[in-house]
Amino acid sequence: MKKLISTLLAAAVAATAVFSLAACSKDTLTIAVPNDTTNEARALLLLEEQGIIELDDAAGITATIRDITSNPHNITFKEVEAAQIPNILQDVDYAVINSNYAINAGLNPLTDALAIEGSSSAYSNVLTVKEGNESTDKTKALAAALESQQVVDFINQKYNGSVVSTVENPTDGFDASVNYDALAGQTITVAASPTPHAEILAVAKEILAQRNITLDVIDYNDYIIPNNVVESGEVDANYFQHKPYLDDFNAQNGTHLVSVAAIHVEPIGLYGGKQTTLDTIKNA
Numbered sequence: 001m002k003k004l005i006s007t008l009l010a011a012a013v014a015a016t017a018v019f020s021l022a023a024c025s026k027d028t029l030t031i032a033v034p035n036d037t038t039n040e041a042r043a044l045l046l047l048e049e050q051g052i053i054e055l056d057d058a059a060g061i062t063a064t065i066r067d068i069t070s071n072p073h074n075i076t077f078k079e080v081e082a083a084q085i086p087n088i089l090q091d092v093d094y095a096v097i098n099s100n101y102a103i104n105a106g107l108n109p110l111t112d113a114l115a116i117e118g119s120s121s122a123y124s125n126v127l128t129v130k131e132g133n134e135s136t137d138k139t140k141a142l143a144a145a146l147e148s149q150q151v152v153d154f155i156n157q158k159y160n161g162s163v164v165s166t167v168e169n170p171t172d173g174f175d176a177s178v179n180y181d182a183l184a185g186q187t188i189t190v191a192a193s194p195t196p197h198a199e200i201l202a203v204a205k206e207i208l209a210q211r212n213i214t215l216d217v218i219d220y221n222d223y224i225i226p227n228n229v230v231e232s233g234e235v236d237a238n239y240f241q242h243k244p245y246l247d248d249f250n251a252q253n254g255t256h257l258v259s260v261a262a263i264h265v266e267p268i269g270l271y272g273g274k275q276t277t278l279d280t281i282k283n284a
Contacts, residue, residue, distance in 0.1 A: 028074050028075065028076045029073065029074075029075050029076070029093040029094070029275070029280065029281055030075070030076045030077075030078055030092045030093050030094075031047070031075055031076075031077055031078070031092065031093065031094045031095065031096065032077075032078045032079075032080050032085050032088060032089075032092045032094070032095040032096070032273075033065070033077055033078070033079060033080070033085075033095075033096050034079075034080065034081070034082035034085065034096065034098065035079035035080055035081055035082070036081075036082060036223060036245065036248075037062050037064065037245075037248050038061055038062065038242070038244040038245045038248050039082055039098060039245065039268065040063070040064055040065075040079065041059070041060070041061045041062055041063040041064070042061070042096075042117065042123065042268045043096035043268060043270075044063050044064075044065070044067070044068070045061075045063065045117070046096060046115060046116075046117050046268060046269075046270055047096070047270070049115070049117070050115050050270070050278065051282070052073060052075065052281060052282075053068050053070060053071055053072075053073075053075065054068070054069050054070035055067050055068060055069060056068075056069050061122075061244050062248070065077045065079065073281055073282075075281070078092060081223075082097075082098050082101060082223065083101055083221050083222060083223070085097050085101065086101055086102065086104070086105035086107070087105075088273075089105075089271060089273045090273055090274070091273065091274075092273045092274065093272075093273055093274045093275045093280070093281070094114070094270060094271065094272055094273055094275060094281065095270075095271050095273055096268060096269070096270050096271075097268070097269060097271055098266060098268055099162055099163060099196075099266035099267055099268065099269065100193050100195050100196060100197065100240075100266055101195075102269060102271065103159075103162065103163075103195045103196060104193075104194055104195040104221075107271060108162065109162040109266075109267060109269045110160065110161055110162050112269075112271060113269030113270060113271055114269075114270050114271060114272055114277065114278050115269065115270040115278070116267045116268070116269040116270070117267045117268050117269070118267065120265065121166045121262070121265060122242075122243070122244065123242040123243070123244065123265050123266075124166040124242060124243060124262035124263065124264065124265050125197070125239065125240065125241060125242050125262070125263055125264050125265065125266065126239070126241065126242065126243055126246065126259035126260070126261060126262050126263065127139075127142065127143055127146055127237055127238075127239050127259070127260050127261040127263060128227070128230060128237060128238050128239070128241065128246060128257050128258065128259055128260070129230065129236065129237045129257070129258060129260055130230055130231060130233065130256060130257060130258075131256040131257065131258050132256075133236070133237075134258055134260050137178045137179055137180075137182065137183055138183065138186070138188050138236055138237075139236070139237065139260055140175045140177065140178050141174075141175060141178050141180065141183060141188070141208060141211075141213060142188050142190065142204065142208070142215070142236075142237060143175070143260050143261040144171045144173060144174050144175035144178070145173050145174075145203075145204035145207040145208050145215075146200070146201075146204050146239070146261055146263050147167045147169075147170060147171050147261055147263070148170055148171050148172065148173035148203075148204070148207060149170040149171070149172065149173075150173060150203055150206075150207060151165070151167070151170075151200060151203050151204060151263070152165045152167050152170045154200065154203045155196075155200065155264055158196070158199065159196060162266075162267070163196050163264050163265075163266050164264060164265050164266075164267070165263070165264050166262050166263065166264055166265050167262070167263060167264075173207040173210075174207075174211075180211040180213070183211065183213050184211060184212040184213065185212055185213075186213060186214070187213075187214040187215075187216050188208065188213060188214070188215050188216065188236050188237070189216045189218060189235045189236045189237070190215065190216070190217055190218070190235065190236060190237045190238060190239055191218050191220055191225070191226035191229055191230065191235045191237075191238040191239075191240070192217055192218070192219060192220070192226070192238065192239045192240050193219070193220060193221060193222075193226075193240040194219045194221060196264070196266070197239045197240050198217050198219055200239075200263070200264070201215065201217045201239060202217070205217065218235065220240070223240070223241065223245070226238040226240050226241075227241075227246075227249055227253075227255060227257055228255075230257060231255045231256065231257060237260075239263070242265070243259055243262070246259060
């Protein structure tokens with residue numbers, strides 16, 4: 001009897017081992033998503049819109065992979081620094097990429113993305129300064145230049161919908177309350193990511209140059225340093241982030257940064273890496 005039980009147990013263990021091996025050997029699809037709180041949430045919400053996953057309704061714009069309540073396609077998620085995702089696109093099946101990094105990597109969000117979020121103004125990229133500097137002439141002059149009709153036209157023509165202006169009442173480039181004569185000969189420094197922010201700031205630079213004001217744009221391919229240099233006072237302003245990210249950064253780091261103007265929105269997109277269509281994931 002003992003021998004029979006041992007034989008049956010051995011057979012059961014062997015069957016379990018075979019099942020486990022089969023389960024482990026089955027290929028799973030991998031999706032890379034940004035690892036910062038608000039952009040990870042945007043990525044996951046986009047995947048939910050596509051019917052790929054389901055999220056806890058309470059998670060909202062702070063959702064992470066831990067808030068996934070249904071993963072029917074058995075997706076493996078790879079959380080990666082947003083700026084680095086284009087560099088690993090070929091190593092994953094799919095990736096959700098912020099449009100600024102997608103454009104900088106030679107991707108066209110309108111033609112290359114397999115899915116793209118709507119251009120919600122909730123994620124407008126903002127001009128940011130340290131609290132207390134909202135009403136300085138430097139800040140107002142830069143904000144007026146970025147909110148100009150020239151910048152709106154540049155965004156519309158240059159990006160053709162992959163970057164969308166959110167300026168509702170464009171200016172002529174100047175603020176009547178600013179003492180431009182006193183600013184003449186001075187330099188305004190602004191930290192920005194290369195695409196599209198530095199490109200947009202080049203238009204603002206031309207506007208400010210008309211009043212003999214120099215705009216010094218410092219490029220950062222990073223989400224942390226641009227806020228730190230404004231908080232420290234090393235740089236006057238930055239232009240690279242959306243408002244939810246700014247609010248989360250202040251909460252996490254005890255910084256005192258404020259938005260002074262909303263300029264544009266960059267819809268986040270789902271791109272194919274090893275896979276070229278969504279058929280693979282939806283049939284998984």
